[in-house]
Amino acid sequence: MCAHDEDVLTLSAEAAARALAAAGLDPGAIDGLWWGTTRPPFAEGPSHAILAAAIGLGSNSTGALLSGSPHAGIEALLGAADAIAAGSARVALVVAADALRPGIGTSFETRAGAGAAAYILTSADVSGGEAGALIGARVTRTYPLLDRYRGDAELATRDVYDPRLFREEIFLPPIREVGEHLATLEPTVWSLPDPDGRLGGIAATQLGARGAVASDIVSKAVGDTGAAAALLGAIAGLDAAGTVAVIATGGGRTTGVALVADVAVPGAATLQHLLDEGNEASYAEVLRSRTELVAVGESVPMGVPPQSAMFVRGANEMLSLLAGRCADCGTLNTPPSIHPMCLSCGGTKFETVALARRGIVHTYVVNRTMPAPFVAPLGIAVIDLEDGARIMLQVVGDGADIEIGAAVDLVLRRYAHERGVPVYGLKARVRQDPPDIFGDAVEGNGFDGTGDETSTIKEQ
Amino acid sequence: MAWNKVAVIGAALINFGELFDQSYEHMAAGAFQAACGAVDKGFDPTQVEAAFVATQRGTLWGQEGIAGNTVPSAIGLAGIPCTRIENACPSGSDAFRVGAMAVASGVHEVVLVIGVEKMRDKSTEEGLLSRAAAGHPIFTRGETAPVLFAPFATRHMHEFGTTREMLASVAVKNHYNGARDPYAHFRNEITIDDVLNSPPVCTPLHLLDCCPQTDGASAVLLVSAERATEFTDSPVFVAGFGVATDHPYLHEKSTFTSLTATVTAAERAYKMAGIGPADIDCAEVHDCFTITEILDIEDLGFVEKGKGGIASLDGETSLTGRIPVNTSGGLLAKGHPIGATGVAQITECWWQLRGEAGERQVATRNGFALQHNVGGRGSGVSVVNILTTNR
Numbered sequence: 001m002c003a004h005d006e007d008v009l010t011l012s013a014e015a016a017a018r019a020l021a022a023a024g025l026d027p028g029a030i031d032g033l034w035w036g037t038t039r040p041p042f043a044e045g046p047s048h049a050i051l052a053a054a055i056g057l058g059s060n061s062t063g064a065l066l067s068g069s070p071h072a073g074i075e076a077l078l079g080a081a082d083a084i085a086a087g088s089a090r091v092a093l094v095v096a097a098d099a100l101r102p103g104i105g106t107s108f109e110t111r112a113g114a115g116a117a118a119y120i121l122t123s124a125d126v127s128g129g130e131a132g133a134l135i136g137a138r139v140t141r142t143y144p145l146l147d148r149y150r151g152d153a154e155l156a157t158r159d160v161y162d163p164r165l166f167r168e169e170i171f172l173p174p175i176r177e178v179g180e181h182l183a184t185l186e187p188t189v190w191s192l193p194d195p196d197g198r199l200g201g202i203a204a205t206q207l208g209a210r211g212a213v214a215s216d217i218v219s220k221a222v223g224d225t226g227a228a229a230a231l232l233g234a235i236a237g238l239d240a241a242g243t244v245a246v247i248a249t250g251g252g253r254t255t256g257v258a259l260v261a262d263v264a265v266p267g268a269a270t271l272q273h274l275l276d277e278g279n280e281a282s283y284a285e286v287l288r289s290r291t292e293l294v295a296v297g298e299s300v301p302m303g304v305p306p307q308s309a310m311f312v313r314g315a316n317e318m319l320s321l322l323a324g325r326c327a328d329c330g331t332l333n334t335p336p337s338i339h340p341m342c343l344s345c346g347g348t349k350f351e352t353v354a355l356a357r358r359g360i361v362h363t364y365v366v367n368r369t370m371p372a373p374f375v376a377p378l379g380i381a382v383i384d385l386e387d388g389a390r391i392m393l394q395v396v397g398d399g400a401d402i403e404i405g406a407a408v409d410l411v412l413r414r415y416a417h418e419r420g421v422p423v424y425g426l427k428a429r430v431r432q433d434p435p436d437i438f439g440d441a442v443e444g445n446g447f448d449g450t451g452d453e454t455s456t457i458k459e460q
Numbered sequence: 461m462a463w464n465k466v467a468v469i470g471a472a473l474i475n476f477g478e479l480f481d482q483s484y485e486h487m488a489a490g491a492f493q494a495a496c497g498a499v500d501k502g503f504d505p506t507q508v509e510a511a512f513v514a515t516q517r518g519t520l521w522g523q524e525g526i527a528g529n530t531v532p533s534a535i536g537l538a539g540i541p542c543t544r545i546e547n548a549c550p551s552g553s554d555a556f557r558v559g560a561m562a563v564a565s566g567v568h569e570v571v572l573v574i575g576v577e578k579m580r581d582k583s584t585e586e587g588l589l590s591r592a593a594a595g596h597p598i599f600t601r602g603e604t605a606p607v608l609f610a611p612f613a614t615r616h617m618h619e620f621g622t623t624r625e626m627l628a629s630v631a632v633k634n635h636y637n638g639a640r641d642p643y644a645h646f647r648n649e650i651t652i653d654d655v656l657n658s659p660p661v662c663t664p665l666h667l668l669d670c671c672p673q674t675d676g677a678s679a680v681l682l683v684s685a686e687r688a689t690e691f692t693d694s695p696v697f698v699a700g701f702g703v704a705t706d707h708p709y710l711h712e713k714s715t716f717t718s719l720t721a722t723v724t725a726a727e728r729a730y731k732m733a734g735i736g737p738a739d740i741d742c743a744e745v746h747d748c749f750t751i752t753e754i755l756d757i758e759d760l761g762f763v764e765k766g767k768g769g770i771a772s773l774d775g776e777t778s779l780t781g782r783i784p785v786n787t788s789g790g791l792l793a794k795g796h797p798i799g800a801t802g803v804a805q806i807t808e809c810w811w812q813l814r815g816e817a818g819e820r821q822v823a824t825r826n827g828f829a830l831q832h833n834v835g836g837r838g839s840g841v842s843v844v845n846i847l848t849t850n851r
Binding site for chain 1: 659
């Protein structure tokens with residue numbers, strides 16, 4: 001599940017940052033973002049643009065937001081692959097993410113989860129034959145059957161069928177059909193849809209899947225991750241050489257893709273570490289994270305609301321944490337929109353730069369007297385970033401792990417939900433010890449290298 | 461030589477507290493009438509030529525923003541020139557400075573400086589939210605008032621070994637003084653354990669490390685030094701003042717163990733008065749939180765940087781200490797009706813210098829008292845006024 005200040009967009013940003021770190025790529029190297037999710041933060045709005053800016057993609061980046069069903073994740077993968085094949089992108093970022101929102105009290109509720117998987121796809125001339133996987137086959141079947149759905153303006157996903165009717169007539173037949181095609185490639189590992197913790201196993205049995213079902217560990221740990229499930233499960237199979245058969249289904253469509261890896265894909269091995277990091281959450285916390293439990297006072301307006309001119313001026317600098325570097329003395333003035341003159345020397349010429357996303361706590365507080373919509377305790381820290389800038393930001397969590405000198409990473413979180421508009425910005429997170437399994441590919445790229453949900457795939 | 465171009469001939473405040481039964485206008489009138497009544501040789505209110513009114517919050521119900529035209533009417537002086545001064549927590553002390561400059565300029569000979577603030581007409585929750593949601597959508601979100609000062613406590617404790625007991629000793633001392641001030645919001649003594657065991661508000665600050673939300677008003681009357689003896693045989697003169705600003709956001713601070721605006725404002729005030737910190741007999745300083753007073757007494761030069769905590773614990777700032785601080789009870793016990801705070805501090809200094817502070821009276825060997833506020837976002841502005849009985 002998400003924390004109260006997380007959603008599909010923040011999960012996606014974090015997975016993307018890890019994928020970039022695993023690939024050793026700067027975000028400026030990405031030509032486009034293909035993003036699949038059933039729950040973009042805006043039903044209509046700048047979801048894709050906000051995520052692209054938060055990841056640090058250039059304003060000339062391309063890509064697409066795919067949505068509408070849990071099939072959207074694999075559509076993002078294939079959309080990116082097609083763009084590379086067509087030559088319109090050389091390096092593509094694929095993010096499949098979801099945070100399901102079931103009806104309160106429905107049977108669907110207990111299996112609804114949240115997660116994000118990010119892949120980086122490159123054309124063969126970019127990857128130069130380095131570690132990665134190839135898309136070996138793809139197959140799609142379409143039947144105009146109703147599965148789970150959500151009507152216009154509805155908040156909770158409907159899960160309408162008798163379980164056996166769903167299983168026998170809607171879920172299993174197309175998976176068998178697609179899976180039998182993939183089985184001819186003799187996959188070593190399968191990533192199968194598993195919306196309830198049992199259907200995946202039944203599908204595997206019917207397919208006679210000889211390989212391990214990699215998606216099991218994901219669905220057991222975090223439940224049904226919707227549009228993220230297929231690519232999350234596939235990561236579990238990409239930590240070694242072999243062929244991973246990936247199947248996604250939803251919205252009347254079922255697609256299978258075979259990913260063929262000669263060696264382990266960078267970043268894939270950290271998945272298990274991340275799945276093991278779980279904490280218990282109360283039902284109230286779960287409801288709050290899904291915005292199904294809203295405290296009285298939630299509608300208190302921000303001092304500077306999203307419809308204000310300040311948001312227009314500051315749109316990029318808040319998502320990307322920009323500063324104006326003084327041309328005369330080098331001082332970093334944050335944010336640029338409120339600093340017409342240098343804090344140190346009064347200079348008026350600036351170069352806009354993105355600040356480092358790692359730093360050290362100089363001092364901090366834990367604010368414990370915060371009425372809703374704030375969530376107390378709320379850590380707030382003054383942080384000295386690695387590039388010499390000083391910044392003050394909220395700290396993720398309950399403040400118990402903050403201390404002077406603590407190393408922090410900056411991560412995207414949702415600061416507010418103002419009259420239906422989610423407001424995003426960076427928060428600090430106290431860095432935990434990185435897992436040993438994370439490779440050397442994180443040097444010098446400015447991103448968090450701790451833990452990963454990623455793969456690199458070469459397009460054939 | 462001290463500046464001494466302007467004299468304070470009357471000063472007063474109303475009883476601070478939760479004044480649910482009094483309007484903004486009633487509080488203003490009460491303070492003004494009391495100040496007129498405090499003039500030794502009598503004072504006809506119509507002698508006031510101009511007024512400066514300090515009110516920090518301009519959005520209580522809309523009319524405080526135009527206090528410059530509502531207050532004269534409320535206090536029976538409709539027709540006089542009156543200007544609202546807003547300069548964050550030092551609004552009252554800055555109104556005093558501006559009033560003194562108006563007199564010194566020769567434009568007006570008799571000026572009223574009045575501070576009025578309603579803090580309790582809005583709910584605590586509403587007040588907290590308005591602060592926490594104000595300002596930059598990301599960089600200041602969640603910044604209730606303690607967030608502006610508690611990071612300094614964290615760092616001061618880290619660098620100098622200042623302890624929570626040392627912080628608590630400031631609250632204990634100020635409540636002791638407040639118990640002896642009939643105008644104080646809180647007139648009860650407390651112990652260090654009371655402070656340590658009070659609920660956490662913004663770590664490392666607990667409830668009794670924080671000043672309350674208080675309604676109040678205070679007024680002082682200023683005349684040119686030449687005319688002071690028309691009104692009193694015991695005038696108190698404005699020896700000097702200083703104002704300084706600093707970058708407003710905490711991430712723009714170079715240090716978290718000093719409020720640099722205070723240091724600069726004090727340097728300017730001392731220079732203008734021709735004295736140094738050792739010449740001050742007593743001081744009313746900005747103790748919105750216990751850590752703030754510790755920073756103040758260091759930044760004003762009363763104790764060495766880093767020693768503010770231990771000096772407080774050792775009693776150096778008590779009524780009988782080397783440099784008595786916040787004899788009125790300070791913001792912590794007397795209360796902090798923002799616009800009125802600085803004017804009320806001036807009033808306490810006036811009483812101390814005239815020997816009228818009753819149980820709280822301290823020895824005034826040198827005849828100098830100092831008044832100080834610091835505030836704004838990230839302590840971005842500080843005002844220091846110095847008063848003297850020396851002619």
